[in-house]
Amino acid sequence: MRRSYTPTIAELEAFCACARYGTTIRAAHHLGLTQSSVSRSIGLLEDRLGVTLFQRIRQRLALSDAGRLFERDAQEILADIEEASLKVMAFGGQSEVLSLAVLPTFANRWLIPRLGRFRAVAPGVTVDITSRLDTVDLEAEPFxxxxxxxxxxxxxxxxxxxxxxxxxxxxxxxxxxxxxSLDDRQLAALPLLQQATRPTLWLEWFEAAGLDPRTTLRGARFEQFSMVLEAAVAGLGVALVPGFSAAREIASGALVNASTNTIVGEFPYRLSYRPGSETHAGLRDFLAWIKTEAASASGG
Known part of the structure; x- marks a missing residue:
């Protein structure tokens, strides 16, 4: 049988506690174990790895060079395990967990405000939402x-x-x-807030106006539409944003429409999933619900 060089969680916990407290007695007290069990875990770990992790100096434990190198990774491994455990515990009692990757502004301004209605129709489904600006590979990522x-x-x-x-x-x-309401020349005279991941938006807006495109690129630059909106509220410039994202500020009067014109983006908002996976109850419920929400939001 092939020997395992992978430490156990007990060995990692004993190692990190000894590195922190400097003695097996204090480490054992912290972990709620006996001194002998902590000493045994350290011995097994050193034997497993084939290196000396601690120098024993007058009943004190001092990390060796190998120990200092190993400590950072050991701490990260234990932290990752704890985080993974807490994530799973957060979904306790739910029959389905639906993992979604969503554009950040779309999540904050469109999807999340509507999720209460989804919970009402699918109370056994919990959503796990991750903000993603970059392209997602559904075959390689767990969404x-x-x-x-x-x-x-x-x-x-x-x-x-x-x-x-x-x-x-x-x-x-x-x-x-x-x-x-301003015409395009009046708009071009104001600071035009830029969205960093879509730098051509203002160029597309002014394309038919015959204006110097260089004038449409000045203005503060932000990574997300939500940041652009905050900058607009602060009076830093004019924002070109998806209509749904500004609904809250328009309703409160913090922002107003600065033009009667609108443009349609090159690509629509879409939901992608692995073909065949819609047979799973959670995703099937979500697809049915979001179709209705999108149709209602579009007035269809």
């Missing part, structure tokens, strides 16, 4: 579904069209000086 922007070809298995992206221009009332 049940992905909500992002992308092309949607008719009858493509595993791809659901949610809604087109309709972009609007908003600004703080103070920045507009009482005006409620």
């Amino acid at each position: 049940d579904a992905v909500l992002q922007r992308g092309p949607v070809e008719q009858d493509t298995p595993g791809v659901l069209h949610l809604m087109d992206e309709r972009l609007i221009v908003v600004a703080s009332p103070e920045l507009l000086g009482g005006s409620r």
